[in-house]
Amino acid sequence: MDYIDPHIHMVSRTTDDYATLARMGCVAMSEPAFWAGFDRGSVDGFRDYFHQLTDVEPKRAAQFGIQHFTWLCINAKEAENVSLSRDVIAMIPEFIDRPNVLGIGEIGLNKNTKNEATVFLEHLELAVKYEQQILIHTPHLEDKYQGTRMILDMLCDDQRIDPTRVLVDHVEEHTIGEVLNRGFWAGMTLYPVTKCTPERAADMIEQVGGERLLVNSAGDWGPSKPTAVPDLVFEMRRRGHSESLIRKVVYDNPIEFFSQSKNFTFQPRV
Numbered sequence: 001m002d003y004i005d006p007h008i009h010m011v012s013r014t015t016d017d018y019a020t021l022a023r024m025g026c027v028a029m030s031e032p033a034f035w036a037g038f039d040r041g042s043v044d045g046f047r048d049y050f051h052q053l054t055d056v057e058p059k060r061a062a063q064f065g066i067q068h069f070t071w072l073c074i075n076a077k078e079a080e081n082v083s084l085s086r087d088v089i090a091m092i093p094e095f096i097d098r099p100n101v102l103g104i105g106e107i108g109l110n111k112n113t114k115n116e117a118t119v120f121l122e123h124l125e126l127a128v129k130y131e132q133q134i135l136i137h138t139p140h141l142e143d144k145y146q147g148t149r150m151i152l153d154m155l156c157d158d159q160r161i162d163p164t165r166v167l168v169d170h171v172e173e174h175t176i177g178e179v180l181n182r183g184f185w186a187g188m189t190l191y192p193v194t195k196c197t198p199e200r201a202a203d204m205i206e207q208v209g210g211e212r213l214l215v216n217s218a219g220d221w222g223p224s225k226p227t228a229v230p231d232l233v234f235e236m237r238r239r240g241h242s243e244s245l246i247r248k249v250v251y252d253n254p255i256e257f258f259s260q261s262k263n264f265t266f267q268p269r270v
Contacts, residue, residue, distance in 0.1 A: 001247060002269060003229050004254040005029040007106070007135070007169055007187060007216035010057050010068070011049075012037075017219070017226050022064035024230045028266050030258065031057060032071040032106035032135050037221045039078050043087040046074060047094070054098040067266055069258065071105035071135050072096070079110070079119035089119075089126055096130050102261040103127065105135025106169060109147040112139060121154060128160045133261050136168040136184075138175065140194045148175045152182055165260050167214065170195055176204055180212060185257050189218045190228035198232040202239060210248045214257065 002025050010018070010031055021029075031053060040046060053070040061068035072095055074088040095101060104127040109116045127134050136155075139147035151168070155161055163183035171179050171186045172195070179186045188204060189195040196204075201215055219226035229250055236246045258264040 001025055001233055001243070001250070002027045003233070003250040004258075004266075005216050005219075005226075005229055006167070006214045006254045006258075007032060007189065007218050008226060009034055009218065009220040010061070011052055012221045013219055013226055015060060015063075018061060018064045018066060021226055022066055024227050026066055026229070027269055028067040028069070028254075029061065030069040030071065030102055030135075030254075032137075033073045034075045034106060034137075034220065035077045039081070041084075043084065043091055046088045047091060050092075050095045054095055054100055058100050069100045069102050069264065069266075071103050072101060073104050073107045073123055074119065075106065076108050076110035076116050076120070076137055076139075079116045080113065082115050082118055085119040086122065089122055092126060093130065096132070099263055099265070101263055102258055103133030103135060103165075105133075105167075106137040107134065108137035108151055109139050109143070110137075112143055112147045112150060117150065117154065120151070124154070124158060124161065128158070133258075134161070134166045136166060138168060138170045140170075144170070144172065145174055148179070152178065152184070155184070156182060164212075167257060169216070170218075171204075172196055173200070173204060176208060180208060185212045185214065185253075187214045187216055189216055190232060191218050191224055193223050198228065198235040201232050202235045202241075205236070205241075205245075205249060206239075210245050210253070212253070212257075213249055214253050215249055
């Protein structure tokens with residue numbers, strides 16, 4: 001089955017991973033800007049990173065027939081440095097019209113601090129100004145519930161933001177309901193340590209259905225599995241779910257959400 005991974009960090013993966021993903025059916029992916037494994041010290045470091053996301057990675061992906069899209073921001077882990085964050089946000093418009101850029105992300109909170117919230121709101125201003133979609137990072141583990149509520153409240157307080165153009169990622173059992181009930185799209189991340197498993201993701205699909213729901217691997221520097229989305233496909237087949245429901249979650253829904261961006265020029269396989 002062809003599928004789209006809506007959230008994967010290929011700058012941290014080998015070229016062999018691209019080959020494996022293509023063999024497993026991955027036809028497109030979106031790569032949000034994220035933490036590099038260390039805190040960068042200057043806006044030029046982010047400028048080079050955005051060049052990698054908008055030029056280098058699309059070419060690597062294309063070698064294997066995978067269409068690559070991306071999102072731009074300074075991530076929540078580095079948002080404690082408000083001065084640097086503002087320099088990066090001011091630089092993002094240099095890249096906003098690159099052909100594979102879908103929007104602003106992944107922005108959100110890490111430890112739910114005042115500085116993180118300040119930088120989050122300034123990212124929202126950028127997204128509104130340039131009419132961009134938004135991809136949200138919600139915190140890990142013990143900070144997730146409070147952080148998700150804080151993020152949703154900030155989003156809903158801004159009447160300019162259309163919830164149907166916002167993907168709130170890394171939802172779990174205790175946050176998925178409120179995300180969907182407030183009108184946002186929800187992303188489930190199949191990450192072995194700090195997020196959820198294919199089995200738990202299948203449980204959530206059974207509880208809430210397949211509307212406005214995406215699933216991703218978030219493959220990155222840490223313990224992660226870039227082929228986690230096919231694992232969910234196999235788990236749902238094992239449970240007897242229809243191919244149409246599986247396809248909706250791993251293929252049709254990403255297309256529906258991303259198609260709200262003028263730069264989503266995805267070409268299905270013939």
